[in-house]
Amino acid sequence: MSNPCIICVAITGSVPSKADNPAVPITVAEQIESTHEAFEAGASIAHCHVRDDNGTPTSDPDRFAALKEGIEAHCPGMIVQLSTGGRSGTGRDRGGMLPLSPDMASLSVGSNNFPTRVYENSPDLVDWLASEMITHDVKPEIEAFDLSHIVQATRMAADGRLKGPLYVQFVMGVKNAMPADEPIFDFYIETLKRLAPDAQWCAAGIGQAQLTVNEWSISKGGHTRA
Protein backbone atom coordinates (compact mmCIF):
# COMPACT_ATOMS: atom_id res chain seq x y z
CA MET A 1 0.00 0.00 0.00
CA SER A 2 1.33 3.42 -0.87
CA ASN A 3 -1.02 5.25 1.50
CA PRO A 4 -0.07 5.07 5.17
CA CYS A 5 -2.17 2.80 7.33
CA ILE A 6 -4.82 4.72 9.20
CA ILE A 7 -5.85 3.32 12.53
CA CYS A 8 -9.29 4.43 13.61
CA VAL A 9 -10.29 4.14 17.24
CA ALA A 10 -13.92 4.02 18.35
CA ILE A 11 -13.71 5.69 21.72
CA THR A 12 -17.13 4.86 23.08
CA GLY A 13 -19.48 2.82 20.95
CA SER A 14 -23.12 3.70 21.30
CA VAL A 15 -24.04 0.42 22.95
CA PRO A 16 -21.95 -0.18 26.09
CA SER A 17 -22.84 1.45 29.37
CA LYS A 18 -21.02 1.73 32.68
CA ALA A 19 -23.25 -1.07 33.96
CA ASP A 20 -21.84 -3.43 31.30
CA ASN A 21 -18.23 -2.47 31.81
CA PRO A 22 -17.08 0.09 34.37
CA ALA A 23 -13.89 0.69 32.32
CA VAL A 24 -15.79 2.09 29.33
CA PRO A 25 -15.10 5.82 29.11
CA ILE A 26 -18.41 7.69 29.23
CA THR A 27 -17.82 11.24 30.40
CA VAL A 28 -16.15 13.63 28.01
CA ALA A 29 -13.11 13.82 30.33
CA GLU A 30 -12.79 10.04 30.33
CA GLN A 31 -13.20 9.94 26.57
CA ILE A 32 -10.47 12.50 26.03
CA GLU A 33 -8.14 10.56 28.34
CA SER A 34 -8.76 7.28 26.54
CA THR A 35 -8.49 8.88 23.09
CA HIS A 36 -5.17 10.34 24.13
CA GLU A 37 -3.87 6.88 25.05
CA ALA A 38 -4.98 5.51 21.68
CA PHE A 39 -3.40 8.52 19.93
CA GLU A 40 -0.07 7.87 21.64
CA ALA A 41 -0.36 4.22 20.59
CA GLY A 42 -0.73 5.31 16.96
CA ALA A 43 -4.42 5.81 16.25
CA SER A 44 -5.03 8.61 13.78
CA ILE A 45 -8.86 8.85 13.65
CA ALA A 46 -11.14 9.12 16.68
CA HIS A 47 -14.68 7.94 15.90
CA CYS A 48 -16.80 9.62 18.55
CA HIS A 49 -20.16 9.08 20.21
CA VAL A 50 -21.32 11.09 23.24
CA ARG A 51 -23.56 10.43 26.25
CA ASP A 52 -25.75 12.59 28.41
CA ASP A 53 -25.38 12.78 32.21
CA ASN A 54 -27.34 9.54 32.59
CA GLY A 55 -25.02 7.70 30.23
CA THR A 56 -27.64 7.58 27.45
CA PRO A 57 -26.40 8.10 23.86
CA THR A 58 -27.21 11.58 22.59
CA SER A 59 -26.54 13.78 19.57
CA ASP A 60 -26.23 16.90 21.73
CA PRO A 61 -24.00 19.33 19.80
CA ASP A 62 -22.61 20.83 23.01
CA ARG A 63 -21.32 17.47 24.17
CA PHE A 64 -19.79 16.85 20.77
CA ALA A 65 -18.21 20.31 20.84
CA ALA A 66 -16.57 19.66 24.22
CA LEU A 67 -15.22 16.29 23.10
CA LYS A 68 -13.94 17.71 19.82
CA GLU A 69 -12.17 20.58 21.57
CA GLY A 70 -10.61 18.23 24.10
CA ILE A 71 -9.28 15.87 21.45
CA GLU A 72 -7.94 18.74 19.37
CA ALA A 73 -6.13 20.14 22.42
CA HIS A 74 -4.69 16.83 23.67
CA CYS A 75 -4.13 14.94 20.41
CA PRO A 76 -2.80 17.46 17.88
CA GLY A 77 -3.31 16.28 14.31
CA MET A 78 -5.72 13.51 15.22
CA ILE A 79 -8.73 13.32 12.87
CA VAL A 80 -12.00 13.85 14.74
CA GLN A 81 -14.93 11.89 13.34
CA LEU A 82 -18.35 12.47 14.92
CA SER A 83 -21.11 9.90 14.66
CA THR A 84 -24.41 10.77 12.98
CA GLY A 85 -25.59 7.19 13.64
CA GLY A 86 -29.15 6.40 14.55
CA ARG A 87 -28.58 5.09 18.05
CA SER A 88 -28.03 8.53 19.50
CA GLY A 89 -30.95 10.45 18.05
CA THR A 90 -33.64 10.50 15.41
CA GLY A 91 -34.24 12.52 12.27
CA ARG A 92 -32.27 15.69 11.73
CA ASP A 93 -31.10 15.76 15.34
CA ARG A 94 -28.59 13.19 14.17
CA GLY A 95 -26.81 15.88 12.16
CA GLY A 96 -27.05 18.69 14.73
CA MET A 97 -23.29 18.60 15.37
CA LEU A 98 -22.26 19.03 11.73
CA PRO A 99 -22.06 22.85 11.99
CA LEU A 100 -19.07 22.21 14.30
CA SER A 101 -17.23 21.26 11.09
CA PRO A 102 -15.43 18.21 12.46
CA ASP A 103 -12.85 16.70 10.11
CA MET A 104 -15.17 13.76 9.46
CA ALA A 105 -18.58 12.37 10.35
CA SER A 106 -20.09 8.96 9.83
CA LEU A 107 -22.89 8.67 7.28
CA SER A 108 -25.24 5.78 6.58
CA VAL A 109 -26.69 5.91 3.07
CA GLY A 110 -29.19 3.05 3.30
CA SER A 111 -31.34 1.13 5.75
CA ASN A 112 -30.91 -2.37 7.16
CA ASN A 113 -31.87 -4.55 10.08
CA PHE A 114 -30.10 -4.42 13.42
CA PRO A 115 -30.35 -7.13 16.09
CA THR A 116 -33.78 -6.09 17.34
CA ARG A 117 -34.98 -3.28 15.06
CA VAL A 118 -34.79 -1.55 11.72
CA TYR A 119 -31.88 0.87 11.34
CA GLU A 120 -33.76 3.62 9.52
CA ASN A 121 -31.96 6.02 7.21
CA SER A 122 -34.64 7.38 4.94
CA PRO A 123 -33.61 8.75 1.53
CA ASP A 124 -34.57 12.29 2.61
CA LEU A 125 -32.52 12.14 5.80
CA VAL A 126 -29.51 10.68 3.98
CA ASP A 127 -29.61 13.45 1.38
CA TRP A 128 -29.97 16.11 4.06
CA LEU A 129 -27.04 14.78 6.14
CA ALA A 130 -24.92 14.58 2.98
CA SER A 131 -25.76 18.17 2.04
CA GLU A 132 -24.94 19.37 5.56
CA MET A 133 -21.56 17.69 5.27
CA ILE A 134 -20.86 19.54 2.04
CA THR A 135 -22.04 22.84 3.57
CA HIS A 136 -19.82 22.46 6.63
CA ASP A 137 -16.87 20.87 4.82
CA VAL A 138 -17.08 17.58 6.71
CA LYS A 139 -15.67 14.45 5.08
CA PRO A 140 -18.09 11.55 5.43
CA GLU A 141 -17.10 8.04 6.41
CA ILE A 142 -19.76 5.96 4.70
CA GLU A 143 -20.97 3.16 6.98
CA ALA A 144 -21.72 0.23 4.68
CA PHE A 145 -23.83 -2.39 6.42
CA ASP A 146 -24.75 -4.02 3.11
CA LEU A 147 -23.62 -4.13 -0.50
CA SER A 148 -26.19 -1.66 -1.84
CA HIS A 149 -24.85 0.96 0.58
CA ILE A 150 -21.51 0.84 -1.23
CA VAL A 151 -23.24 1.21 -4.59
CA GLN A 152 -25.43 4.03 -3.31
CA ALA A 153 -22.39 5.94 -2.03
CA THR A 154 -20.75 5.72 -5.46
CA ARG A 155 -23.94 7.02 -7.10
CA MET A 156 -24.09 9.91 -4.63
CA ALA A 157 -20.46 10.77 -5.39
CA ALA A 158 -21.15 10.61 -9.13
CA ASP A 159 -24.12 12.99 -8.97
CA GLY A 160 -22.50 15.42 -6.54
CA ARG A 161 -24.42 14.63 -3.37
CA LEU A 162 -21.14 13.47 -1.85
CA LYS A 163 -17.72 14.99 -2.43
CA GLY A 164 -15.14 12.44 -3.52
CA PRO A 165 -12.89 10.64 -3.05
CA LEU A 166 -15.11 8.34 -0.99
CA TYR A 167 -14.03 6.89 2.31
CA VAL A 168 -16.12 3.80 3.07
CA GLN A 169 -16.21 1.62 6.14
CA PHE A 170 -17.44 -1.96 5.74
CA VAL A 171 -19.31 -3.01 8.87
CA MET A 172 -19.65 -6.73 9.52
CA GLY A 173 -20.84 -8.86 12.40
CA VAL A 174 -24.08 -7.06 13.25
CA LYS A 175 -26.84 -9.62 13.84
CA ASN A 176 -29.52 -9.53 11.11
CA ALA A 177 -27.26 -7.39 8.89
CA MET A 178 -24.05 -8.66 7.23
CA PRO A 179 -21.95 -11.25 9.06
CA ALA A 180 -18.16 -11.43 8.76
CA ASP A 181 -17.77 -13.38 5.51
CA GLU A 182 -14.49 -13.27 3.61
CA PRO A 183 -15.75 -13.75 0.02
CA ILE A 184 -18.24 -10.95 0.65
CA PHE A 185 -15.51 -8.78 2.17
CA ASP A 186 -13.41 -9.33 -0.97
CA PHE A 187 -16.40 -8.51 -3.17
CA TYR A 188 -17.00 -5.30 -1.21
CA ILE A 189 -13.45 -4.18 -2.05
CA GLU A 190 -13.80 -5.26 -5.68
CA THR A 191 -17.13 -3.47 -6.12
CA LEU A 192 -15.93 -0.27 -4.49
CA LYS A 193 -12.81 -0.21 -6.67
CA ARG A 194 -14.86 -0.93 -9.80
CA LEU A 195 -17.43 1.82 -9.16
CA ALA A 196 -15.17 4.42 -7.51
CA PRO A 197 -11.50 3.70 -8.33
CA ASP A 198 -10.20 6.52 -6.14
CA ALA A 199 -12.11 5.45 -3.03
CA GLN A 200 -10.45 4.36 0.19
CA TRP A 201 -11.94 1.91 2.67
CA CYS A 202 -11.68 0.67 6.20
CA ALA A 203 -13.56 -2.07 8.02
CA ALA A 204 -15.06 -2.70 11.43
CA GLY A 205 -16.05 -6.06 12.87
CA ILE A 206 -18.61 -5.85 15.63
CA GLY A 207 -18.33 -8.05 18.74
CA GLN A 208 -16.75 -11.42 18.01
CA ALA A 209 -16.03 -10.41 14.42
CA GLN A 210 -13.62 -7.65 15.46
CA LEU A 211 -10.28 -9.45 15.29
CA THR A 212 -11.16 -11.37 12.12
CA VAL A 213 -12.24 -8.24 10.28
CA ASN A 214 -9.17 -6.33 11.48
CA GLU A 215 -6.93 -9.08 10.09
CA TRP A 216 -8.71 -9.06 6.73
CA SER A 217 -8.54 -5.29 6.62
CA ILE A 218 -4.79 -5.14 7.29
CA SER A 219 -3.93 -7.98 4.91
CA LYS A 220 -6.09 -6.60 2.09
CA GLY A 221 -4.87 -3.02 2.29
CA GLY A 222 -7.59 -1.23 4.21
CA HIS A 223 -7.53 0.94 7.27
CA THR A 224 -8.56 -0.55 10.58
CA ARG A 225 -10.75 0.42 13.47
CA ALA A 226 -9.36 -0.78 16.81
Next chain:
Amino acid sequence: MSNPCIICVAITGSVPSKADNPAVPITVAEQIESTHEAFEAGASIAHCHVRDDNGTPTSDPDRFAALKEGIEAHCPGMIVQLSTGGRSGTGRDRGGMLPLSPDMASLSVGSNNFPTRVYENSPDLVDWLASEMITHDVKPEIEAFDLSHIVQATRMAADGRLKGPLYVQFVMGVKNAMPADEPIFDFYIETLKRLAPDAQWCAAGIGQAQLTVNEWSISKGGHTRA
Protein backbone atom coordinates in the same frame (compact mmCIF):
# COMPACT_ATOMS: atom_id res chain seq x y z
CA MET B 1 -30.50 -26.51 -16.43
CA SER B 2 -32.19 -29.76 -15.46
CA ASN B 3 -35.14 -28.05 -13.77
CA PRO B 4 -37.82 -26.68 -16.09
CA CYS B 5 -37.91 -22.96 -16.52
CA ILE B 6 -40.49 -21.35 -14.28
CA ILE B 7 -42.07 -18.18 -15.56
CA CYS B 8 -43.52 -16.05 -12.84
CA VAL B 9 -46.05 -13.37 -13.70
CA ALA B 10 -46.72 -10.40 -11.46
CA ILE B 11 -50.37 -9.74 -12.18
CA THR B 12 -50.76 -6.36 -10.55
CA GLY B 13 -47.78 -4.77 -8.91
CA SER B 14 -48.52 -2.73 -5.86
CA VAL B 15 -47.61 0.56 -7.47
CA PRO B 16 -49.63 1.16 -10.67
CA SER B 17 -53.15 2.49 -10.51
CA LYS B 18 -55.86 2.85 -13.13
CA ALA B 19 -54.96 6.51 -13.34
CA ASP B 20 -51.43 5.60 -14.49
CA ASN B 21 -52.51 2.98 -16.97
CA PRO B 22 -56.15 2.07 -17.64
CA ALA B 23 -55.06 -1.37 -18.92
CA VAL B 24 -53.67 -2.49 -15.54
CA PRO B 25 -55.98 -5.14 -14.10
CA ILE B 26 -57.23 -4.00 -10.70
CA THR B 27 -60.44 -5.78 -9.83
CA VAL B 28 -60.25 -9.44 -8.91
CA ALA B 29 -62.21 -10.35 -12.08
CA GLU B 30 -59.73 -8.41 -14.23
CA GLN B 31 -56.82 -10.00 -12.42
CA ILE B 32 -58.15 -13.52 -12.98
CA GLU B 33 -58.67 -12.75 -16.68
CA SER B 34 -55.17 -11.41 -17.13
CA THR B 35 -53.61 -14.25 -15.10
CA HIS B 36 -55.43 -16.70 -17.33
CA GLU B 37 -53.90 -15.14 -20.42
CA ALA B 38 -50.42 -15.36 -18.89
CA PHE B 39 -51.10 -18.97 -17.86
CA GLU B 40 -52.05 -19.91 -21.41
CA ALA B 41 -48.88 -18.18 -22.58
CA GLY B 42 -46.83 -20.41 -20.29
CA ALA B 43 -46.54 -18.65 -16.93
CA SER B 44 -46.49 -21.09 -14.02
CA ILE B 45 -46.45 -18.83 -10.96
CA ALA B 46 -48.86 -15.93 -10.33
CA HIS B 47 -47.40 -13.36 -7.93
CA CYS B 48 -50.48 -11.58 -6.54
CA HIS B 49 -51.29 -8.25 -4.96
CA VAL B 50 -54.87 -7.08 -4.30
CA ARG B 51 -56.65 -3.71 -4.17
CA ASP B 52 -59.67 -2.43 -2.31
CA ASP B 53 -62.67 -0.84 -4.06
CA ASN B 54 -60.79 2.45 -4.35
CA GLY B 55 -57.84 0.80 -6.05
CA THR B 56 -55.62 1.14 -2.99
CA PRO B 57 -53.26 -1.77 -2.20
CA THR B 58 -54.56 -3.87 0.70
CA SER B 59 -53.71 -7.08 2.53
CA ASP B 60 -57.42 -7.95 2.99
CA PRO B 61 -57.58 -11.77 3.31
CA ASP B 62 -61.04 -11.88 1.67
CA ARG B 63 -59.73 -10.22 -1.47
CA PHE B 64 -56.80 -12.60 -1.56
CA ALA B 65 -59.16 -15.55 -1.05
CA ALA B 66 -61.33 -14.53 -4.02
CA LEU B 67 -58.30 -14.07 -6.26
CA LYS B 68 -56.78 -17.38 -5.17
CA GLU B 69 -60.03 -19.26 -5.81
CA GLY B 70 -60.44 -17.66 -9.22
CA ILE B 71 -56.91 -18.53 -10.31
CA GLU B 72 -57.25 -22.08 -9.04
CA ALA B 73 -60.51 -22.49 -10.97
CA HIS B 74 -59.34 -20.91 -14.23
CA CYS B 75 -55.64 -21.87 -14.28
CA PRO B 76 -55.41 -25.45 -12.98
CA GLY B 77 -51.93 -26.29 -11.74
CA MET B 78 -50.75 -22.69 -11.64
CA ILE B 79 -48.80 -21.82 -8.49
CA VAL B 80 -50.46 -19.04 -6.50
CA GLN B 81 -48.06 -16.74 -4.69
CA LEU B 82 -49.55 -14.05 -2.44
CA SER B 83 -47.60 -10.93 -1.53
CA THR B 84 -46.82 -10.14 2.11
CA GLY B 85 -44.97 -7.02 0.93
CA GLY B 86 -45.06 -3.81 2.87
CA ARG B 87 -46.85 -1.64 0.34
CA SER B 88 -50.23 -3.21 1.05
CA GLY B 89 -50.31 -3.14 4.83
CA THR B 90 -48.27 -2.75 7.98
CA GLY B 91 -47.19 -5.11 10.75
CA ARG B 92 -48.90 -8.45 11.07
CA ASP B 93 -51.71 -7.40 8.73
CA ARG B 94 -49.20 -8.18 6.01
CA GLY B 95 -49.49 -11.89 6.84
CA GLY B 96 -53.24 -12.01 7.38
CA MET B 97 -53.78 -14.08 4.20
CA LEU B 98 -51.31 -16.83 5.13
CA PRO B 99 -54.00 -18.99 6.81
CA LEU B 100 -55.42 -19.39 3.26
CA SER B 101 -52.41 -21.68 2.71
CA PRO B 102 -51.50 -20.43 -0.76
CA ASP B 103 -48.80 -22.44 -2.52
CA MET B 104 -46.33 -19.62 -1.96
CA ALA B 105 -46.01 -16.17 -0.43
CA SER B 106 -43.35 -13.52 -0.80
CA LEU B 107 -41.17 -12.83 2.23
CA SER B 108 -38.69 -10.02 2.84
CA VAL B 109 -36.08 -10.93 5.46
CA GLY B 110 -34.34 -7.58 5.80
CA SER B 111 -34.89 -3.85 5.45
CA ASN B 112 -33.69 -1.44 2.78
CA ASN B 113 -34.46 1.89 1.21
CA PHE B 114 -37.12 2.36 -1.45
CA PRO B 115 -37.37 5.44 -3.73
CA THR B 116 -38.94 7.69 -1.09
CA ARG B 117 -38.99 5.73 2.15
CA VAL B 118 -37.58 2.94 4.27
CA TYR B 119 -38.94 -0.51 3.44
CA GLU B 120 -39.31 -1.77 7.01
CA ASN B 121 -39.16 -5.46 7.80
CA SER B 122 -38.27 -5.63 11.46
CA PRO B 123 -36.60 -8.80 12.76
CA ASP B 124 -39.70 -9.64 14.83
CA LEU B 125 -42.07 -9.28 11.88
CA VAL B 126 -39.81 -11.34 9.61
CA ASP B 127 -39.65 -14.16 12.15
CA TRP B 128 -43.42 -14.07 12.67
CA LEU B 129 -44.19 -14.18 8.93
CA ALA B 130 -41.73 -17.05 8.51
CA SER B 131 -43.33 -18.99 11.35
CA GLU B 132 -46.82 -18.42 9.88
CA MET B 133 -45.57 -19.82 6.57
CA ILE B 134 -44.34 -22.95 8.32
CA THR B 135 -47.62 -23.28 10.24
CA HIS B 136 -49.76 -22.95 7.11
CA ASP B 137 -47.42 -24.88 4.82
CA VAL B 138 -46.70 -21.93 2.53
CA LYS B 139 -43.45 -21.90 0.57
CA PRO B 140 -41.77 -18.51 0.81
CA GLU B 141 -40.24 -16.68 -2.13
CA ILE B 142 -37.50 -14.65 -0.46
CA GLU B 143 -37.40 -11.12 -1.89
CA ALA B 144 -33.72 -10.14 -1.86
CA PHE B 145 -33.28 -6.40 -2.30
CA ASP B 146 -29.69 -6.57 -1.06
CA LEU B 147 -26.91 -9.08 -0.49
CA SER B 148 -27.45 -9.47 3.26
CA HIS B 149 -31.01 -10.60 2.58
CA ILE B 150 -29.65 -13.64 0.72
CA VAL B 151 -27.29 -14.40 3.59
CA GLN B 152 -30.06 -13.93 6.16
CA ALA B 153 -32.34 -16.35 4.28
CA THR B 154 -29.65 -19.03 4.34
CA ARG B 155 -29.19 -18.50 8.09
CA MET B 156 -32.93 -18.80 8.66
CA ALA B 157 -33.00 -22.03 6.64
CA ALA B 158 -30.04 -23.39 8.62
CA ASP B 159 -31.64 -22.72 12.01
CA GLY B 160 -35.12 -23.93 11.03
CA ARG B 161 -36.95 -20.61 10.77
CA LEU B 162 -37.43 -21.33 7.06
CA LYS B 163 -38.05 -24.71 5.49
CA GLY B 164 -35.63 -25.51 2.67
CA PRO B 165 -34.86 -25.69 -0.13
CA LEU B 166 -34.88 -21.91 -0.44
CA TYR B 167 -36.47 -20.11 -3.36
CA VAL B 168 -34.97 -16.62 -3.64
CA GLN B 169 -35.88 -13.76 -5.94
CA PHE B 170 -33.19 -11.14 -6.65
CA VAL B 171 -34.86 -7.75 -7.05
CA MET B 172 -32.90 -5.10 -8.93
CA GLY B 173 -33.68 -1.68 -10.31
CA VAL B 174 -35.41 -0.15 -7.28
CA LYS B 175 -34.13 3.39 -6.73
CA ASN B 176 -32.06 3.71 -3.53
CA ALA B 177 -31.83 -0.09 -3.24
CA MET B 178 -29.81 -2.30 -5.63
CA PRO B 179 -29.56 -1.27 -9.29
CA ALA B 180 -29.31 -3.80 -12.14
CA ASP B 181 -25.58 -4.61 -12.07
CA GLU B 182 -24.29 -7.77 -13.73
CA PRO B 183 -21.23 -8.49 -11.54
CA ILE B 184 -23.48 -8.13 -8.50
CA PHE B 185 -26.10 -10.36 -10.09
CA ASP B 186 -23.42 -13.02 -10.66
CA PHE B 187 -22.21 -12.65 -7.08
CA TYR B 188 -25.78 -13.08 -5.80
CA ILE B 189 -25.95 -16.45 -7.59
CA GLU B 190 -22.48 -17.46 -6.39
CA THR B 191 -23.24 -16.53 -2.78
CA LEU B 192 -26.59 -18.29 -2.73
CA LYS B 193 -25.05 -21.47 -4.17
CA ARG B 194 -22.17 -21.31 -1.69
CA LEU B 195 -24.36 -20.86 1.38
CA ALA B 196 -27.37 -22.97 0.29
CA PRO B 197 -26.36 -25.35 -2.52
CA ASP B 198 -29.91 -26.70 -2.98
CA ALA B 199 -31.52 -23.26 -3.33
CA GLN B 200 -33.30 -22.07 -6.47
CA TRP B 201 -33.53 -18.48 -7.60
CA CYS B 202 -35.40 -16.15 -9.89
CA ALA B 203 -34.96 -12.46 -10.58
CA ALA B 204 -37.08 -9.40 -11.16
CA GLY B 205 -35.98 -6.14 -12.72
CA ILE B 206 -38.13 -3.18 -11.79
CA GLY B 207 -39.05 -0.56 -14.38
CA GLN B 208 -36.36 -0.03 -16.99
CA ALA B 209 -34.31 -2.90 -15.55
CA GLN B 210 -36.95 -5.49 -16.41
CA LEU B 211 -35.73 -6.74 -19.78
CA THR B 212 -32.06 -6.70 -18.79
CA VAL B 213 -32.67 -8.69 -15.63
CA ASN B 214 -34.90 -11.17 -17.49
CA GLU B 215 -32.11 -11.78 -20.00
CA TRP B 216 -29.52 -12.33 -17.26
CA SER B 217 -31.91 -14.62 -15.44
CA ILE B 218 -32.61 -16.81 -18.47
CA SER B 219 -28.98 -16.98 -19.60
CA LYS B 220 -27.68 -17.78 -16.10
CA GLY B 221 -30.21 -20.50 -15.29
CA GLY B 222 -32.76 -18.76 -13.10
CA HIS B 223 -36.48 -18.46 -13.33
CA THR B 224 -37.98 -15.27 -14.65
CA ARG B 225 -40.73 -12.92 -13.68
CA ALA B 226 -42.53 -11.49 -16.71
